[in-house]
Amino acid sequence: MEIYILPVSPIFPNSLEGDSISTLKPQGTRHGFNIAVKIALKLSKLSFKSLQYSFDIEQRAIEKPKSRFIDLMISEILKIHQPKLQLPEVRVSRRMRSTLGSYMPSAKQIAISSRLLAMGEDGDIREVVMHEVAHAIVHARFGNKPSAHGREFKAVCKELDIEPRRYVDVSTEKWQTRIRYAARCKFCNLLVVRKRRMPFARCVCGSKIYPKLWEAISESERSQDSDWVMI
Ligand SMILES: [Zn+2]
Ligand SMILES: [Zn+2]
Numbered sequence: 001m002e003i004y005i006l007p008v009s010p011i012f013p014n015s016l017e018g019d020s021i022s023t024l025k026p027q028g029t030r031h032g033f034n035i036a037v038k039i040a041l042k043l044s045k046l047s048f049k050s051l052q053y054s055f056d057i058e059q060r061a062i063e064k065p066k067s068r069f070i071d072l073m074i075s076e077i078l079k080i081h082q083p084k085l086q087l088p089e090v091r092v093s094r095r096m097r098s099t100l101g102s103y104m105p106s107a108k109q110i111a112i113s114s115r116l117l118a119m120g121e122d123g124d125i126r127e128v129v130m131h132e133v134a135h136a137i138v139h140a141r142f143g144n145k146p147s148a149h150g151r152e153f154k155a156v157c158k159e160l161d162i163e164p165r166r167y168v169d170v171s172t173e174k175w176q177t178r179i180r181y182a183a184r185c186k187f188c189n190l191l192v193v194r195k196r197r198m199p200f201a202r203c204v205c206g207s208k209i210y211p212k213l214w215e216a217i218s219e220s221e222r223s224q225d226s227d228w229v230m231i
Contacts, residue, residue, distance in 0.1 A: 062182065062191065062217060062226055062227070062228040062229070062230065063220075063223060063225065063226045063228075063229055063230070064092065064114075064229065064230050065092055065114050065117045065118050065220070065222070065223070065229040065230065065231070066222065066223055067089070067090045067092050067112070067117060069222075070090050070112070070117075070125070070129055071089050071090055073126070073129060074087060074090070074110070074129065074133055077130070077133055077160070078133070078137075081137060081156075081159060081160060082136075082137045082140055082141070084140075085108075085136065085137065085140045086108075087108050087109075087110060087136060088107070088108060088109055090110050090111065090112060090129075091109055091110070091111040091112075092111070092112060092113075092114045092117055093111045093112065093113055093114060094114045094216075094230065094231060096111065096112070096113035096114070096115075097113070097115070099113060100112065100113045100116045100120075100124075100128045100168060100170060101113065101116070101128040101129065101131060101132045101168070102132065103132040103135040103136055103139075105135075105136075105139045105144065108136060108139075110129070110132045110133070110136065112125070112128060112129065112132075114229075114230065114231045115172070115175055115179075115218075115231045116128060116170070117222070118218040118220065118221075118222075118229050118231045119175045119178055119218055119221075119231070120170060120175075121170075124168070124170040127162065127163075127168050127170075128168050128170070130160055130162045131157075131162065131165075131168060133160070134153060134156045134157050134160055134162065134164075135148070135153070137156050137160075138152050138153050138156050141156075149164065149166050175218075178218050178219065179216055179217075179218055179231065180193050180194065180195060180216075180217050180218065180219070180228070181193065181194050181195070181196065181197050181214035181215065181216060181217070182194075182214065182215045182217050182228070183201065183209065183211030183213065183214050183215070184211075185203035185205060185207060185209050186209065187203065187205055187207040187209070188203060188204075188205035188207065190203060190204065190205065192204075192209065192211075193217070193228075194214070197211075197214040198211075198214075215230055216230070216231050217229065217230055217231060218231045
């Protein structure tokens, strides 16, 4: 089937000049084009099927993972166990790979891995967050004196009813199969999604693209607004 060639240059006169991903914005006024894209996508899904996904960015289909429910969980725990302690919003880190969570006492900052947030089981996320909250409470009560996973930490873990382990047992092997990579087609502005970072890819608009950057993404389970989250 060769039905998805779109009129690229008349509608996007600048699109051949190589915009970077970050400067391309959805264009609200190009309805005709968008309808064409949607039709093209439908048709292309038939022909490409497992080979690729592409979608219209106007669906707000990709976003940063949200950690609001974690902030709520933390504030509920602190209300009970350490009411005077206030922590800043959890930082979601896209750099943390082997680390799942961390606590930086100087900034009272809990960080968790975006991969954990996007692909971890709820119980795993809770365990990681609680571990870091335990560190925060130890620091609030005893300052820098106690050793990281020492007596004070164990006591706080007992109080929070969690295992005082140094490591959290989360199986991350299956995550790898769920990671996808997205690049923007500079000709039609759609995202092209692949299982691997490829030197080049064919967009549904028919153009061949050579992405400098493939963003790691995952299908989102916790977000209702989007199909994908950045990880
Ligand atoms: Zn720890
Ligand atoms: Zn394209």
